[in-house]
Amino acid sequence: MDQTKKIPDILPLLPLRGLVVFPTTIVPLSVNDPKFGPAIDEAMAAGQVIGVAAARPRGEADDTVPEEPTAEDLFLVGTAVRIHKMLKAPDGSIKLLVEGLARLRVEDYVQREPYLRAQIRVAPEGESRSREVEALMRSALGQVQKLIEKAPYLPDELSGAAANIDDPVRLVYFLASIIRMPLRERQMVLEIDDVEEKLRRILQVLGRELELLELGGRISSQIQSEMTRAQREHYLREQLRAIQKELGEGDDREAEMADLRERIARAKLPEEAQKAADRELKRLERLNPASAEYPISRTYLEWLADLPWAVSTTDQLDLANAQRILDEDHYGLEEVKERIVEYLAVLSLKQDLKGPILLFVGPPGVGKTSLGQSIARALGRKFVRMSLGGMRDEAEIRGHRRTYVGALPGRIIQSLRTAGSNNPVMMLDEVDKIGADFRGDPASALLEVLDPAQNHTFRDHYLEVPFDLSRVLFIATANSLDPIHPALLDRMEVIRISGYTVEEKVHIAQRYLVPRQARDHGLPEGALVIEDDAIRHIVSAYTREAGVRNLDRQIARIARKIARRIAADGAAAARITKADLPDLLGPERIFPEVMLRTARPGVATGLAWTEAGGEVLFVEATRMPGGKNLTLTGSLGTVMQESARTALSLVRSRAKELGIDEHFFETSDLHIHVPAGATPKDGPSAGVTITVALASLLTGRPVKPTVAMTGEINLSGLILPVGGIKEKVLAAKQAGIKTVILPKRNERDVAEIPDHLKAGLEFRPVETIEEALQLALSEAPAGEAAAVGMGAR
Numbered sequence: 083m084d085q086t087k088k089i090p091d092i093l094p095l096l097p098l099r100g101l102v103v104f105p106t107t108i109v110p111l112s113v114n115d116p117k118f119g120p121a122i123d124e125a126m127a128a129g130q131v132i133g134v135a136a137a138r139p140r141g142e143a144d145d146t147v148p149e150e151p152t153a154e155d156l157f158l159v160g161t162a163v164r165i166h167k168m169l170k171a172p173d174g175s176i177k178l179l180v181e182g183l184a185r186l187r188v189e190d191y192v193q194r195e196p197y198l199r200a201q202i203r204v205a206p207e208g209e210s211r212s213r214e215v216e217a218l219m220r221s222a223l224g225q226v227q228k229l230i231e232k233a234p235y236l237p238d239e240l241s242g243a244a245a246n247i248d249d250p251v252r253l254v255y256f257l258a259s260i261i262r263m264p265l266r267e268r269q270m271v272l273e274i275d276d277v278e279e280k281l282r283r284i285l286q287v288l289g290r291e292l293e294l295l296e297l298g299g300r301i302s303s304q305i306q307s308e309m310t311r312a313q314r315e316h317y318l319r320e321q322l323r324a325i326q327k328e329l330g331e332g333d334d335r336e337a338e339m340a341d342l343r344e345r346i347a348r349a350k351l352p353e354e355a356q357k358a359a360d361r362e363l364k365r366l367e368r369l370n371p372a373s374a375e376y377p378i379s380r381t382y383l384e385w386l387a388d389l390p391w392a393v394s395t396t397d398q399l400d401l402a403n404a405q406r407i408l409d410e411d412h413y414g415l416e417e418v419k420e421r422i423v424e425y426l427a428v429l430s431l432k433q434d435l436k437g438p439i440l441l442f443v444g445p446p447g448v449g450k451t452s453l454g455q456s457i458a459r460a461l462g463r464k465f466v467r468m469s470l471g472g473m474r475d476e477a478e479i480r481g482h483r484r485t486y487v488g489a490l491p492g493r494i495i496q497s498l499r500t501a502g503s504n505n506p507v508m509m510l511d512e513v514d515k516i517g518a519d520f521r522g523d524p525a526s527a528l529l530e531v532l533d534p535a536q537n538h539t540f541r542d543h544y545l546e547v548p549f550d551l552s553r554v555l556f557i558a559t560a561n562s563l564d565p566i567h568p569a570l571l572d573r574m575e576v577i578r579i580s581g582y583t584v585e586e587k588v589h590i591a592q593r594y595l596v597p598r599q600a601r602d603h604g605l606p607e608g609a610l611v612i613e614d615d616a617i618r619h620i621v622s623a624y625t626r627e628a629g630v631r632n633l634d635r636q637i638a639r640i641a642r643k644i645a646r647r648i649a650a651d652g653a654a655a656a657r658i659t660k661a662d663l664p665d666l667l668g669p670e671r672i673f674p675e676v677m678l679r680t681a682r683p684g685v686a687t688g689l690a691w692t693e694a695g696g697e698v699l700f701v702e703a704t705r706m707p708g709g710k711n712l713t714l715t716g717s718l719g720t721v722m723q724e725s726a727r728t729a730l731s732l733v734r735s736r737a738k739e740l741g742i743d744e745h746f747f748e749t750s751d752l753h754i755h756v757p758a759g760a761t762p763k764d765g766p767s768a769g770v771t772i773t774v775a776l777a778s779l780l781t782g783r784p785v786k787p788t789v790a791m792t793g794e795i796n797l798s799g800l801i802l803p804v805g806g807i808k809e810k811v812l813a814a815k816q817a818g819i820k821t822v823i824l825p826k827r828n829e830r831d832v833a834e835i836p837d838h839l840k841a842g843l844e845f846r847p848v849e850t851i852e853e854a855l856q857l858a859l860s861e862a863p864a865g866e867a868a869a870v871g872m873g874a875r
Contacts, residue, residue: 096111393504404461447629466508722763
């Protein structure tokens with residue numbers, strides 16, 4: 083260490099590329115840049131001492147350094163070295179043999195051109211010979227001996243050299259100079275001051291190198307074993323091929339490869355898909371047929387070859403024919419038919435029109451799914467249906483990556499292969515029933531599929547090449563909009579399909595349902611005739627629905643009984659009248675109950691919207707002795723319970739105007755019940771109905787039996803607009819309601835309802851609860867009203 087006193091404070095500095103020189107080690111250096119010749123000459127003239135510092139790598143994971151490092155590129159901690167030998171070559175390069183003297187720290191640069199000269203400070207090493215240091219030294223010596231035994235690049239003599247080193251710092255630098263280490267890690271060992279920490283760092287490096295060498299040995303043995311097995315298999319297969327040739331058998335694999343190439347050529351793949359297919363074909367040719375990868379690669383190529391990349395059907399652009407087909411298959415639904423004919427008209431003018439994304443929303447049984455088949459027939463396209471109900475795995479849409487066992491493309495790509503064309507009508511059924519869990523969110527995966535601006539480059543995880551979905555006409559169906567993701571809903575054009583009136587159901591039954599059920603049950607033509615009055619009675623007394631699904635089931639029951647009669651007794655054609663229905667379908671299941679329920683005070687008829695269509699809702703209120711208790715039953719949701727409390731506050735605030743004792747609630751308990759308690763109910767649109775029921779109870783004035791109402795209330799007595807007006811109007815019409823009280827701001831919704839649905843109904847728009855009470859409540863008999871008034875007081 084006395085040599086450090088001879089180190090000048092200002093030294094020439096040589097930049098090193100990819101190398102760190104440690105103190106106490108002897109290292110050969112090669113200086114190729116002639117401009118450093120004067121620096122070496124200066125060092126030789128002044129005690130043969132020169133400074134060296136490593137250049138910084140470009141990045142954390144990149145060990146490359148600049149070609150010509152500058153002062154800013156160098157680490158600030160380097161090594162002062164003594165030049166023992168110098169040899170100048172004819173090409174101008176200089177060979178040096180240097181010995182590290184001590185660490186140095188660059189304080190400042192006093193010269194930058196033509197070479198670096200720096201103000202330096204010697205950084206002495208920490209000294210410690212504690213028990214921990216001794217233990218670490220022994221551990222390091224043991225590890226390095228194991229390393230020398232396993233590493234082919236380390237000579238055995240190094241083991242003895244390391245064992246003869248007693249100084250811990252010298253041992254650290256000796257080991258650091260012989261072990262393979264990244265440049266940054268070498269520099270870190272140089273910069274650490276504490277001896278114990280230096281030893282710990284070296285031990286970590288030794289452990290890592292030993293682990294890598296052991297792993298490399300295992301891999302080498304495994305590869306050698308596999309190579310031996312592969313060579314044996316190759317020899318046996320060559321023998322098998324020779325035997326097959328002698329027997330006259332063809333080479334099945336060559337035939338299979340030729341078939342794949344021909345199928346891929348016929349598919350007319352896009353450029354990117356063709357490149358992927360060619361790459362996979364070359365890989366398949368090199369694979370052994372017995373390899374586990376062989377069937378995976380072949381299946382992938384078969385999918386590429388079978389997809390309709392360039393196959394499409396020709397659209398039938400005859401608007402009159404499309405309108406005729408739509409009218410044949412479906413009765414009503416004018417808005418949907420008009421939208422499809424408009425699409426055809428635009429398509430006839432602009433051939434590259436992207437397919438729209440239509441969403442049919444309506445109650446069950448109104449023909450949403452079958453409408454998709456009619457649209458495909460009208461367009462002359464293939465039809466495929468994909469049920470989304472209960473789907474929870476995103477891979478069902480995007481497919482599985484080929485790294486998984488049994489991987490397949492998603493349902494979109496599978497449906498296209500089934501259709502055999504790239505422009506089918508694809509129906510996404512029950513899009514509101516999609517779930518989400520740890521496997522992903524299928525609704526989010528549909529965002530790309532159902533976006534006309536993105537789906538021309540749809541990438542399935544299995545295919546990993548883009549497929550153009552822009553020509554596909556997507557039609558989604560749903561019973562309700564609420565569960566659908568807002569971003570997904572934004573990509574679709576919503577078309578609402580409401581329920582059918584009684585007359586529409588009669589027409590649909592006579593035109594579609596009765597003939598189909600007769601065919602399905604093997605009845606001769608004309609053997610099943612059901613009169614219109616009988617169908618009307620089935621609709622009103624045996625079914626309660628917005629669609630015609632249950633009506634179809636009842637007609638099927640009739641057809642089965644007629645088929646039995648014909649098969650057993652040879653009976654002739656049957657004409658079913660209203661009087662025959664009890665024998666065929668049993669007793670009536672549904673009875674008109676509006677007039678019966680509203681005959682006494684405290685019951686009001688409301689109109690509700692459900693996923694199954696509109697429904698008539700009864701709200702019952704009763705009163706009993708007590709004090710300030712309000713009971714709510716009927717499986718009411720939070721919003722509906724709040725509407726009930728708001729209604730009570732509204733009636734109490736208007737008690738004087740209604741002729742009720744203002745303190746009635748202090749001596750009474752009130753109970754509000756909505757029947758069908760097993761069915762959950764929620765929403766604000768029953769607010770008017772609850773208010774009218776309470777007012778009817780407390781005034782003793784029954785609600786008019788042919789009046790139904792809907793609307794949300796607030797504490798000011800204003801009636802706010804609600805949704806589902808068309809469905810509620812249908813429910814009112816089927817229940818025999820004559821007058822519908824609804825919010826004034828819903829008048830525009832009434833205007834959009836076809837006239838034949840509004841026939842026989844009187845609509846009374848109201849703005850305040852006072853108007854609704856005046857229209858809904860009848861005049862009670864004087865005696866009854868007086869009795870109720872006395873009870874209230």
